[in-house]
Amino acid sequence: MNGFEKRTEEKKNKVLEATFELMNRDADGGNITIEDIVKHANVAKTTIFKYFGSKENLIQKVFEHFITQMIEAAKEIMDENKPFEETLIALSQNKIRFLNQINKPFYLKMMDYYTEKNEDGFSRIMQQYTQQNFMMMLELFHRGRKEGKVDLKYSDEFLMLYFQAIVEGVSNPQIYEKIKDYTEEWTEMLIKGIAPDRRG
Structure with missing residues (x-):
């Protein structure tokens, strides 16, 4: 440059x-x-x-800049190669840290922008950022499998569909308007849900 x-x-x-x-x-x-x-x-x-x-385009760029910074911070956490659970919790804390920088109107406007559907029925966030998140999560699930933290019965396809269902669900206004305060619990449930059954 x-x-x-x-x-x-x-x-x-x-x-x-x-x-x-x-x-x-x-x-x-x-x-x-x-x-x-x-x-x-x-x-x-x-x-x-x-x-x-235009002002409208500038505001969209502000949303994109915010999300890009959050994803870059998440990539840095992934690059530290820490254990599965520690990484997943750090990713959750990263998200909470970023969400704590914004007020509710900003969050709701940003989610409106990212979940707006195009003519194919896909939301902006699915097209622009979810692929990066999917690849990151798949890498993390592989790490979790090696550590015995992710049950081997769950295939890559299942885990990606599970993650996609969460992302698509969160793109619903009735969900994203309420979910901001539950990021930590969501992560805890995810860790427990895909862990191997230790009974018997």
């Missing part, structure tokens, strides 16, 4: 971070304006339109 590209990226990130802060500043989420963003990011209005085109 040359100096010009680096400055461009820095400017874009500055706008994204300022918009993120404004969107999460008030308990009600507030209806922020381009003028608010210009002032908070200390950039010209033309800069915002040059890089993002």
